[in-house]
Amino acid sequence: MTAVSQTAAPTRSPTADDVVPMVSIRGVGKSFGTNEVLRDIDLTVNKSEVVCLIGPSGSGKSTLLRCINFLEVYDRGEIRIEGTLVGYTEDTPRRRLSNRDLRSLRRNVGMVFQQFNLWPHMTALENVAEALVQVRGMDKASAAAHAGRMLDRVGLAAKADAYPARLSGGQQQRVAIARVIAMEPHLMLFDEPTSALDPELVGEVLQVMRDLAADGMTMVVVTHEMGFAANVADKVAFLDRGRIAAFGTPREVFHESAEPRVQQFLQTYHERNSF
Amino acid sequence: MLDLSLLVQYGPSLLRGFGITILCWGAGCLIGMVLGFVLMLLRQLPVKPLRWVIRVYIEVIRGTPFLIQLFLLYSGGPSIGLRLEATTAGILGLGIYGSAYFAEIFRAGYQAVPKGQVEAALSLGMSYGSILKRVIVPAMLVSTIPAIVNMMAILTKETVVLSIITVPELMYEMQTMAAETFATFETILGMALFYWLLVEVVSRLGRRLEARVTRYLTHASPQGSSSETATARA
Numbered sequence: 140m141t142a143v144s145q146t147a148a149p150t151r152s153p154t155a156d157d158v159v160p161m162v163s164i165r166g167v168g169k170s171f172g173t174n175e176v177l178r179d180i181d182l183t184v185n186k187s188e189v190v191c192l193i194g195p196s197g198s199g200k201s202t203l204l205r206c207i208n209f210l211e212v213y214d215r216g217e218i219r220i221e222g223t224l225v226g227y228t229e230d231t232p233r234r235r236l237s238n239r240d241l242r243s244l245r246r247n248v249g250m251v252f253q254q255f256n257l258w259p260h261m262t263a264l265e266n267v268a269e270a271l272v273q274v275r276g277m278d279k280a281s282a283a284a285h286a287g288r289m290l291d292r293v294g295l296a297a298k299a300d301a302y303p304a305r306l307s308g309g310q311q312q313r314v315a316i317a318r319v320i321a322m323e324p325h326l327m328l329f330d331e332p333t334s335a336l337d338p339e340l341v342g343e344v345l346q347v348m349r350d351l352a353a354d355g356m357t358m359v360v361v362t363h364e365m366g367f368a369a370n371v372a373d374k375v376a377f378l379d380r381g382r383i384a385a386f387g388t389p390r391e392v393f394h395e396s397a398e399p400r401v402q403q404f405l406q407t408y409h410e411r412n413s414f
Numbered sequence: 415m416l417d418l419s420l421l422v423q424y425g426p427s428l429l430r431g432f433g434i435t436i437l438c439w440g441a442g443c444l445i446g447m448v449l450g451f452v453l454m455l456l457r458q459l460p461v462k463p464l465r466w467v468i469r470v471y472i473e474v475i476r477g478t479p480f481l482i483q484l485f486l487l488y489s490g491g492p493s494i495g496l497r498l499e500a501t502t503a504g505i506l507g508l509g510i511y512g513s514a515y516f517a518e519i520f521r522a523g524y525q526a527v528p529k530g531q532v533e534a535a536l537s538l539g540m541s542y543g544s545i546l547k548r549v550i551v552p553a554m555l556v557s558t559i560p561a562i563v564n565m566m567a568i569l570t571k572e573t574v575v576l577s578i579i580t581v582p583e584l585m586y587e588m589q590t591m592a593a594e595t596f597a598t599f600e601t602i603l604g605m606a607l608f609y610w611l612l613v614e615v616v617s618r619l620g621r622r623l624e625a626r627v628t629r630y631l632t633h634a635s636p637q638g639s640s641s642e643t644a645t646a647r648a
Contacts, residue, residue: 242540243539273540274539302630319538
């Protein structure tokens, strides 16, 4: 790891554990064929920070998020989670990580999807308990008990025995969040978690996310909810055509950014959301 | 004149034949499904030559008549040291024949599994084995059961071909009856009844199975788990 980390040298002392950023993205690029979807992305997410990725569709926000847990393969640069390189070995030239090593990395990174992606043949409780048994090796009884507490935490204890088909979108998304927090991840990734929801169901999901943020969870959130980004995020990154065009506190990005593309994006957003 | 007493007279041998038919069919389906599933899985591996071999296997099996495959196995087998009893050859032949079709059914089912369900499992750190067992196969069942039942119904009728290599199944016994009594019409009627009965049973079971595996799409809660929690509380 020496050769690589010297070029991306962190200025602070790396000895103290809490100085290592939760996520460190350096010079990351990705292409689909000739289409460059991510170009030279740099982004740091510290422990307990909430970072929102915003920007027009096709700007690469979801792709970047999916690179963080290697559901999407990045071609250039490096992504580190708590210092560990994502998806590749530390050798030069680097090789792809074995499935086993990738799994142990993913155990600490939870992901919430736009389409919820619950398993329809399992009840809410079974959805939450599944990875506890399969990945954490818990016995079924304690996994079910733990899963029950997680459902309670997202306000769905009463729906434990319901199949996803019988839950509203908002309830499904909360089950999906419970499924992730049951694994006690160090980091949570949200890929447009409210975009597939009816407007009146958005609030309940955002409330659960606010609670998580208040509990100190580190979160990277791709979202079109500018209100959430403005109120909850510590940092906002505005992506445009595969680059981070603006980065800073919500105030810096929303109110003080001179970047014309940010202004244009926000204006379009306001126009669409006004009566 | 229709003489149904013949069916009574030949009853025991016909029933024995029917039993052999069901045995060959059941074992053949089982082998076909297991082999078809393995072929489908191997086809997912990123090994080009393997994929190619499996594709050729499937095309050849689907592109040639079952009768010829059976002859090759039973009569051609000994020339490469493969000496099989008629019934064994029949079961194996049915299994190989079915495997090509089942492999295609399973491939379609595998591709139809929503990608997001697999990604959710991957992001939680689940292994491919766990994902296959707990996520992919249950999702595949829902989409493939109608096609599986259909193929099983087709295979019931392919068992008649086994009579040609002297497997003492229903067709074979029926032919014996026809040869001894010249009662061609009764024979044909009896046979139609037996195979219809078998297919009817298969499709009824299929519908029940389909209702069972898709239960969660319509019902609020499973009878099983709610009664479990009820007893646990009691």
